[in-house]
Amino acid sequence: MQRQAIYLALTFVFVLTIACNAASDDWGDESESPSPTHQSATAAPEATPLPPPTVTGGDKWALWDGPTQLRGANIWQRVVVPDLDGRDFLGDDHVGPPYTQSDFDQLAALGANYVNISGPGLFTERPPYTLDEQVQANLDHLLHMIAQADMFAVITFRTGPGRSDFTFYSEGAGDWFDEALLIEWVWEEQEAQDGWVEMWRYTAERYRDNPIVVGYDLMCEPNSAGELLDIWEPDEFYSAYAGDLYDWNQFYPRITNAIRQVDAETPILVGGMGWSAVRWLPYLEPTGDPRTVYMVHQYEPQTEYTHQEPPAENAYPGTLDLDWDGEPDSFDQGWLDEYLSVIDEFQGEHNVPVAVNEFGLARWVPGAADFMDDQMALFEQRGMNHALWVWDPVWEPWTEEVNAFHFRYGPDPGNDSDVESDLQDVILKYWARNTARPSSFTKPSAD
Numbered sequence: 001m002q003r004q005a006i007y008l009a010l011t012f013v014f015v016l017t018i019a020c021n022a023a024s025d026d027w028g029d030e031s032e033s034p035s036p037t038h039q040s041a042t043a044a045p046e047a048t049p050l051p052p053p054t055v056t057g058g059d060k061w062a063l064w065d066g067p068t069q070l071r072g073a074n075i076w077q078r079v080v081v082p083d084l085d086g087r088d089f090l091g092d093d094h095v096g097p098p099y100t101q102s103d104f105d106q107l108a109a110l111g112a113n114y115v116n117i118s119g120p121g122l123f124t125e126r127p128p129y130t131l132d133e134q135v136q137a138n139l140d141h142l143l144h145m146i147a148q149a150d151m152f153a154v155i156t157f158r159t160g161p162g163r164s165d166f167t168f169y170s171e172g173a174g175d176w177f178d179e180a181l182l183i184e185w186v187w188e189e190q191e192a193q194d195g196w197v198e199m200w201r202y203t204a205e206r207y208r209d210n211p212i213v214v215g216y217d218l219m220c221e222p223n224s225a226g227e228l229l230d231i232w233e234p235d236e237f238y239s240a241y242a243g244d245l246y247d248w249n250q251f252y253p254r255i256t257n258a259i260r261q262v263d264a265e266t267p268i269l270v271g272g273m274g275w276s277a278v279r280w281l282p283y284l285e286p287t288g289d290p291r292t293v294y295m296v297h298q299y300e301p302q303t304e305y306t307h308q309e310p311p312a313e314n315a316y317p318g319t320l321d322l323d324w325d326g327e328p329d330s331f332d333q334g335w336l337d338e339y340l341s342v343i344d345e346f347q348g349e350h351n352v353p354v355a356v357n358e359f360g361l362a363r364w365v366p367g368a369a370d371f372m373d374d375q376m377a378l379f380e381q382r383g384m385n386h387a388l389w390v391w392d393p394v395w396e397p398w399t400e401e402v403n404a405f406h407f408r409y410g411p412d413p414g415n416d417s418d419v420e421s422d423l424q425d426v427i428l429k430y431w432a433r434n435t436a437r438p439s440s441f442t443k444p445s446a447d
Helices: 003-015 101-109 133-148 165-172 190-207 224-229 234-241 248-262 278-283 302-306 333-339 341-350 368-381 422-431
Strands: 071-076 114-119 152-157 213-217 268-271 292-298 318-320 329-331 354-359 386-388
Touching: 071 422, 101 133, 114 133, 114 354, 114 386, 133 152, 152 190, 190 213, 190 248, 224 234, 234 278, 248 268, 268 354, 278 292, 278 341, 292 341, 329 333, 333 341, 333 368, 341 354, 354 368, 368 422
Parallel strands: 071 114, 071 386, 114 152, 152 213, 213 268, 268 292, 292 354, 354 386
Antiparallel strands: 318 329
8 A cells, every 4th residue: 555645645645646456355343334314312421530640730711821831743543443454553442453552651751741642432433422442441541651751741522423444535436445444424413412512521521630631622624615525615515505404603612511510621622624724814713711722733834835746846945826716825933923823813803812733844855954943933923832743653653654744853855764854853843842741730820
């Protein structure tokens, strides 16, 4: 399989063509995709909060409301499909690829203080929507290891009732994976959305007392407009579908309300429609919840620069046609600053914090270090917490094939081992600014 393309797709799939060999047609029970209609969401079981790690507990909101304090990286996992993935590619556990304590210790040693766990939700994707105890056990283990490495964590759910991880690389359906694995009816079925609400109520009840969990990211990259409706312009989408099941603005407030019924303190993180792209942020309607952070994912300009496959030709800084008018544009920090000004307007209008919990670029693009430096500086000027894509585990069956955003491997597309690079130096320069750690995080003085 050309799995490098799959990994690129994990950031923003709709701009890519995934070329893979067709996998086996033998999918076992997974291929029997039940109709989502006439299925009832199962009531959530009572959550049992875990014993918290032995760390001090400050006000988590203080980490988000002010200057940049959280700088780190995403990890990615999904439920393993043995007939598709084999026994090695993602490991032989229920969720993969596997992470170990040393993976998180190394991340912390490089200066990061924040892990964005981008992984499967605790409830099953197919009805009846019930707790997946193996996914829960995996998340518990991740949080334990992250706590041992003295870092904070945000829980981001990529999947849940009516949504599978294959929505992020749906162009491969019927090609390299069976169409039955593509589950996207959360945008069309009320019961699936109800199940998502109950999943988060359960999750918040379970992890509300864990002091390293400093955020609940409700859904990774809401995508109904482009994925199901082939609509790419926010105005076009909202003029036709505002208030509909396709509309994240009517969906996510219900999740917020469910969380706040059991957890009044942990910050909630919400990205907009359009895979949480910057230009969709103005269409995200704040709920008024005083402890919600609004988010963007920033990979632009994707086709022209950040997602170039080797040999990459477009460089930063440089001149590119970035508005498709046939004329070259200056591609530099000024362009980035103007592009991010949408965030300034949103913050000014709503007086809310904004974070960027996904950003990055293929490690081999020309000028990658300069681009990363300029962009991270602009995030910091805006006081935005940030988590880059991606921190991969030391799991060779995965990283040998999928490593486009693996910054430790340097600019050579053919390299698959850790080397020093200008790009890594830039990232570590910003991570070195971190001072907050769970072990030293305390409530602000009453004075």
